[in-house]
Amino acid sequence: MASLRLPVLKPKEQQFAAADVRTVPQHGLVRLAIIVASVLALLVDGTASAIVNAGLPYVQGITTATPDQASWIITCFNAPYYATILVSPWLYAFLGRKPLLLIGLIGFAFVSILLSLTSSYSLLLVLRFFQGLFLGAVYVPAAILLFTSLPLAALTLAIPGFALVSLGAATMGSIIGGYLSENFSGYLIYLPGAATTLISAALVYFMAPNLDKPQPHLKHDVLGYFLSLLSFGAMWYLANEGERRNWFDDPSIYVAVVVLLIAFPLLLAWELYITRYPHINFRLFQRFRNLAVGGSINFFLGMAGYSVSLFILYLQTIIAATETLAGAMILLRLAAYVVGIAIAFLLVSRKILGLRTVIIIAAIGTSISFFIYAQTMTSTAEAASFIAISLVFGFFFSMLSQPVPSLVIGGLPLEQLPAGLSIYKVTSPIGLIVATAVFQTLYDHRTAIHAADLAGFVNRKSLEISSFLEGGGSQHGLSALVLQEAQNFALRDSMMVLGVLILVVIPLIFLANIAPRPPAQNK
Amino acid sequence: MFFKKILIAVDDTPPSQYAVDVGLAIAREDGSPVVFAVALDPTLTVTDCMFASIRELAEQLASEIIDRAMKQAAADGVTATSVTIFEDPVDGIIDLAKRERAGLIAMGTHGRIPIAGFVRSVADEVLRKTNTPLCVIRRPRRGKVYHRILVPVVDDQLSREGAAYAVDVARSFGSTLLFSTIPNGSHTLTPEGLLNLMKDYAGEHGVKAEGLVLKRQGAISGTIAMCARSEECDAIIMASHARDGLPRLIEGSVAETTIRSSDIPVVVVRR
Numbered sequence: 001m002a003s004l005r006l007p008v009l010k011p012k013e014q015q016f017a018a019a020d021v022r023t024v025p026q027h028g029l030v031r032l033a034i035i036v037a038s039v040l041a042l043l044v045d046g047t048a049s050a051i052v053n054a055g056l057p058y059v060q061g062i063t064t065a066t067p068d069q070a071s072w073i074i075t076c077f078n079a080p081y082y083a084t085i086l087v088s089p090w091l092y093a094f095l096g097r098k099p100l101l102l103i104g105l106i107g108f109a110f111v112s113i114l115l116s117l118t119s120s121y122s123l124l125l126v127l128r129f130f131q132g133l134f135l136g137a138v139y140v141p142a143a144i145l146l147f148t149s150l151p152l153a154a155l156t157l158a159i160p161g162f163a164l165v166s167l168g169a170a171t172m173g174s175i176i177g178g179y180l181s182e183n184f185s186g187y188l189i190y191l192p193g194a195a196t197t198l199i200s201a202a203l204v205y206f207m208a209p210n211l212d213k214p215q216p217h218l219k220h221d222v223l224g225y226f227l228s229l230l231s232f233g234a235m236w237y238l239a240n241e242g243e244r245r246n247w248f249d250d251p252s253i254y255v256a257v258v259v260l261l262i263a264f265p266l267l268l269a270w271e272l273y274i275t276r277y278p279h280i281n282f283r284l285f286q287r288f289r290n291l292a293v294g295g296s297i298n299f300f301l302g303m304a305g306y307s308v309s310l311f312i313l314y315l316q317t318i319i320a321a322t323e324t325l326a327g328a329m330i331l332l333r334l335a336a337y338v339v340g341i342a343i344a345f346l347l348v349s350r351k352i353l354g355l356r357t358v359i360i361i362a363a364i365g366t367s368i369s370f371f372i373y374a375q376t377m378t379s380t381a382e383a384a385s386f387i388a389i390s391l392v393f394g395f396f397f398s399m400l401s402q403p404v405p406s407l408v409i410g411g412l413p414l415e416q417l418p419a420g421l422s423i424y425k426v427t428s429p430i431g432l433i434v435a436t437a438v439f440q441t442l443y444d445h446r447t448a449i450h451a452a453d454l455a456g457f458v459n460r461k462s463l464e465i466s467s468f469l470e471g472g473g474s475q476h477g478l479s480a481l482v483l484q485e486a487q488n489f490a491l492r493d494s495m496m497v498l499g500v501l502i503l504v505v506i507p508l509i510f511l512a513n514i515a516p517r518p519p520a521q522n523k
Numbered sequence: 524m525f526f527k528k529i530l531i532a533v534d535d536t537p538p539s540q541y542a543v544d545v546g547l548a549i550a551r552e553d554g555s556p557v558v559f560a561v562a563l564d565p566t567l568t569v570t571d572c573m574f575a576s577i578r579e580l581a582e583q584l585a586s587e588i589i590d591r592a593m594k595q596a597a598a599d600g601v602t603a604t605s606v607t608i609f610e611d612p613v614d615g616i617i618d619l620a621k622r623e624r625a626g627l628i629a630m631g632t633h634g635r636i637p638i639a640g641f642v643r644s645v646a647d648e649v650l651r652k653t654n655t656p657l658c659v660i661r662r663p664r665r666g667k668v669y670h671r672i673l674v675p676v677v678d679d680q681l682s683r684e685g686a687a688y689a690v691d692v693a694r695s696f697g698s699t700l701l702f703s704t705i706p707n708g709s710h711t712l713t714p715e716g717l718l719n720l721m722k723d724y725a726g727e728h729g730v731k732a733e734g735l736v737l738k739r740q741g742a743i744s745g746t747i748a749m750c751a752r753s754e755e756c757d758a759i760i761m762a763s764h765a766r767d768g769l770p771r772l773i774e775g776s777v778a779e780t781t782i783r784s785s786d787i788p789v790v791v792v793r794r
Contacts, residue, residue, distance in 0.1 A: 021580070022583065023580055023583055025588055025591075026535075027537055148580065151534075151536070152534050152561075152563070152585070156564045156566045156567060156574075159573070159574075349566040349569055351569060355572070406572075410575060410576060411573065411574075411575045412576050413579065513572060514572045
């Protein structure tokens, strides 16, 4: 009987799709229209996932999904979304940027409209899958279209501008989703994205030049795509359901872990050594050290991004702020992002400070901000007491975030820009996935520990407790207060852990190769 | 060959294309070669780890712009070379003009009023720093260049130097000069006397010249631009003190405001 032997290929035996990133000068309104179209596409890409996450309870209500079913609404979107992002550099080479972007935008808009009409849970899952699949095709061509449409004078600002759009979109998504579902209807959460993508698609269709030659001869890598779909699906399922199902108390968690442990290593092996025509160029990490370093930093930034969820949870559960007020607090960060990104860019580009120094200062500033957040998060605090710290945090966090895309994608040769963009896009959410799983677990454990500690102080001999009960307070009310205080302490603990975690970027940045360039020779 | 060489500063803006059109038209008539220069932001060369891909993109764009200009030059029968510089555009263009020994710099302008730190006018800055005659173009070329040239003058040494330059250009290109002045009562010569002096000087050098006393209507620059339009001139040649800093704030710059209001190329010479 012949044994099954997989061919192990050397890198030179593999063929990667080479993207054609060309540009031609555009003028006036045409250029403006293309830039607007690509920024709109990037904004939809950055907000779509968070909008639905924020409106999930309302979507769950519409489709009468049980809490056990709810996380599939997220997983069914995220798995094809991130899998397609990783494949989009290949799709870019296969189809060209304009056709790919149009397919992604129009497909996303169409599916979003259908989603706003459906109340069937199973149909919703199917549509969410296609919504993620189409949106995943948008990010890379939209970013390339943006970079290649900027005027010569603005090219230097391409990456800081891109960082601002990416960071801003990620922050705005939960605010928009919360506001729409709270004030209108769960059905509505899909429509702003659909309308925006249609506008963007129209602008792209009529204004953007079709510069790339499609390469229809490129070979498909269906198995690679399927494995990345399984990997991301398992990751998101574990992040959303792990702690809720008390981890290994539930058989579905075992299944997800087994899927992840098989699919992800197999994906790496398949793309690196087995297939002759890989969709994903993992070898870039080896060839470009800064891509690996920047990707790792982006992973930790993604983890730090979980602070948004923690802070919103604090505002809503501990001090009972409305979603609109919580959104306003997060918007304050956004205002500071503009300043932080501009200052980080000026410091580095004007050679006032080195890239490492900026990242170290920003990491320390962000870490201190997390600790101040933790100290300010008391059960009696007013929302207004977070204004200053939100601004300070936004400033340092954006200062920390600005150099990262430069490090990940700025240093790549132009032909590798699509691949670099897809890696940049995916590393931060993987950090968020890990943070979601870790911090949900940490939060629950710390809540239990603090509740047990606090319960030790709650007895009738205590003057405050007896006066609370004599004043008409019930035992049930008292236990709710204890639990709330314990939750508050747990949130503060989580913020402090994030404050320590973000410092990991400091040793990481020392691994980057940031030697100055020799003086340019005029041609 | 009057100019020896013309430096045309190019980028991806429409006024830059107007500069290419005008620069090539002058070069063709003069028989001088041109050098196209694209200035790319030196920030892109700070470090490879941040800007390699963007620098490549900028170089690609620069190469597209230069290719287009070179093709146009070839079609016009003008000898052309090109240079891409990673320098601040103002210093880069001025230094390059010196290095190339260019007799004229041609560049486009949007005509925007600069706001410190926000809106920059490279043409204004070059004008203040360069000693090479500068031809600034804000609008598309219509018809010939240097066929009928408006030369605004006042009774001072700088104007005389500007007029002398205009006469040299006119002699080379066979142009007609239209000297014009706005009476302000602060000079020794009467307006008519000044214009006669200029016309005589032009006549001595075999250049046909006319004189026109303008009635000031609003700003001086507006009056000059209006005169150029009504008299169907195709270029303005004027001298500038190229004041900078406080003197510029106090005295202003007629050359800069004329550039911003004129529809035809403005050539500025300084001492």
